[in-house]
Amino acid sequence: MSLVPGRQFANTEDPAHVAQYLIRYAGLGEDAxxxxxxxxxxxxxxxxxxxxxxxxxTQADVDAALGASRNLESGRPARAQADAQLVVAHDPFHPHSEQIRVLRTAVLMRQGEAAANVLAVVSSQRGEGRSRLAAELAISCAQLNQPTLLVDADMRNPGLHPLFGLDNARGLANALAETAPPQLHGVNGLPQLSLLTAGRAAGNPLELLSSDALDALLVGWRRRYRHIVFDTPAVASYSDALAVANHAGAALPLARLHRTPTRDWKTLIQRLHSTRARVLGGVLNRI
Structure with missing residues (x-):
């Protein structure tokens, strides 16, 4: 490749590693x-x-590259460690792990040949297993050796950071409110998985999740990840999950055996049909 000779860029250089990051994750080829x-x-x-x-x-690509560069200069964010209850991360031969793989296969077949599979895991009430399902589904996707992002969009009662041994000081809420590069965490033993915790929302989470800022983040994420899985708040209490499902374009509803009333399940499905999201079947949690 022949580059243009002449002018030097000593005073107009990006921070370290920004160009390399953009070349890799935005797929910049020789012509570009x-x-x-x-x-x-x-x-x-x-x-x-x-x-x-x-x-x-996109600006989201540049923000992510700048954030990665700052992390390299100031020390990387803490790495996550999957909790023992996330069985699929620790015991691939366990029957539960096989059930997660069966679910993963069904979801991917229904999502088709999109460049990136984006999915919101939703349920009616708290305590139905939403966070664990989102985490294990994302882990299973990453085990395909494909880049996967797990995002905690439940700013009301975030559940992913304790499952991965992290604090919740900064996360999606900060990235949306401050238009700052999101602080992504790697996960020990899962090189293809990245995690974004919920963070602490200073304003109304629904307004943050309904904003164009989330769309802008998704533009960049779709370039870099094959699979993006969102955890969300309970639909019976808040409309946040519907906003996330709208952005994602697909939703996987969850009910818990002997806990989720039939009327709540029907209401959940009706509310999802009011969004632009495709409903990819449903999951009955027996745990």
Missing amino acids: LQAIAELRAREELRFSEAALRLGLV
């Missing part, structure tokens, strides 16, 4: 790099600015 080099030769632009100007990356 040549176009960026030519534009930078004409104007004093950073690599990221030139890529944005040319429409080769």
Whole structure:
């Protein structure tokens, strides 16, 4: 590849690793790099600015790259550790792990050939097993050796951070409210899985989750991840999950045996049908 000679960019360089991150996760090929080099030769632009100007990356891509660079400079975010109750992460031969794989296969077949499978796990009430199902489904997707992102969109009663031994100081709420790069956590033993905790919402979570900021994040995430799984709040109490399902485009409803009333299940399905999300069957939790 021949780059444009001449002008040096010493005063217009991105922080370390930003260009490498964008090249890798936005899939910038030789033609794109040549176009960026030519534009930078004409104007004093950073690599990221030139890529944005040319429409080769999104602002969400750049934010993620800047966040990754800051993490490298200041120390990476704490790595997560899957709790023992997330059986699929620890015992692939357990019957429960096989049930999760069967569910994963059914969900992926119903989602078709989309570039990225985005899914919101939803249920009517608290205590129905929503967070565990979202976590184990994401773990199972990552075990396909495909990049997977697990997002806790339950800012009311977040449940993913204790399942992975993390605090909840910063997360999705901060990324949406501050338009800051989200702080993603790697997971020990699962190199293809990333986790975004809920964070602490200063404002109304429904407004945050209904905003264009989540759409902007999803644009970048769809480039980088094959599977994106959202945990959500209880639908009977809040409309947050419906907003997330709208963004995701697909929902997997969950009920718990001997706990979820039939009327609540019917109401849940009716409310999901009022969104743009496809309902991908349903799960009955017997645990």
